[in-house]
Amino acid sequence: MYNNKRLALSIFWVVLGVTLVGLSFAEVLDSSLYSGMGGALAAVGILQIIKNLKYRNNPVYREKVDTEVSDERNRFLRMKSWSWAGYIVVLVEGVGVIVAMVLGQHMIQMILSYSVCLIVFVYWLSYLILRKKY
Amino acid sequence: MKNRIEKIRSERGIRQDELAKLMGVSRQTISSLENGRYNPSIMLAHKIAKYFGMTIEEVFFFEEE
Numbered sequence: 001m002y003n004n005k006r007l008a009l010s011i012f013w014v015v016l017g018v019t020l021v022g023l024s025f026a027e028v029l030d031s032s033l034y035s036g037m038g039g040a041l042a043a044v045g046i047l048q049i050i051k052n053l054k055y056r057n058n059p060v061y062r063e064k065v066d067t068e069v070s071d072e073r074n075r076f077l078r079m080k081s082w083s084w085a086g087y088i089v090v091l092v093e094g095v096g097v098i099v100a101m102v103l104g105q106h107m108i109q110m111i112l113s114y115s116v117c118l119i120v121f122v123y124w125l126s127y128l129i130l131r132k133k134y
Numbered sequence: 135m136k137n138r139i140e141k142i143r144s145e146r147g148i149r150q151d152e153l154a155k156l157m158g159v160s161r162q163t164i165s166s167l168e169n170g171r172y173n174p175s176i177m178l179a180h181k182i183a184k185y186f187g188m189t190i191e192e193v194f195f196f197e198e199e
Contacts (some may be wrong), residue, residue, distance in 0.1 A: 067154075067158065067159065067160055068160060070158065071158075071159045071160045071163055072159060072163065072174070072175050072177075072178055073159065073160065073162065073163040073166060073172050074160065074163075076172070
C-alpha cells in the first residue's frame with residue numbers, strides 16, 4: 001500500500017508546496033492562491049509521509065490498512081460510490097444547463113453542456129474498453 | 135442470496151472478527167454478509183465454505199424474492 005513510490009510522491013508534494021509558499025512570500029508569485037495551494041500540498045504530503053512511516057513501523061496498523069484496501073466489500077463500495085458520483089454530477093449538471101438557459105447565462109450553459117458531453121463520452125469510452133477486457 | 139454463516143459460525147464458537155481475519159476481509163464484511171446486505175464474490179464464498187468444510191451450496195442458498 002504505502003511503498004517507496006508513494007513516499008517519493010509525498011516528498012515531492014511537500015517540496016512543491018513549500019516552494020509555492022516560498023515563492024509566494026518572496027512575491028515572485030503574486031497571489032494568495034499559490035500560498036494556500038502550497039500550504040495544502042505540503043500538509044497533505046506531510047500527512048502521507050506520517051501515514052507511510054506508521055505503515056512501515058506498525059504491523060497492526062499495516063494489517064488494518066491492508067485489510068481495508070483489499071477487502072472486497074470496501075472495493076465494491078468504492079466502485080459504487082464512483083458510480084453514484086457520476087450519476088449525480090450528470091443530473092446536477094443537466095439541471096444546471098436548464099437553469100442557466102432560463103436565466104440567460106449562455107456561457108455557463110455552454111460550459112455545463114460540454115461537461116455533460118465529456119462525461120457521457122468518457123463513460124462510453126470506458127464501456128468500450130471494459131467490454132473488450134471482460 | 136441468503137446464507138447460514140452466522141448459524142455455522144455460532145455453532146463453532148468463532149467470533150466475527152476471527153472469521154474476518156481468517157478470510158482476509160473486514161469484520162464489517164462478515165457482518166454485512168450475515169445480515170444479507172452484501173452478496174460475496176464467488177472467491178469469498180468459496181473461501182468461507184472451504185473454511186467451514188462445506189460446499190458453497192451448503193452455506194449459501196438462492197431464494198426467490
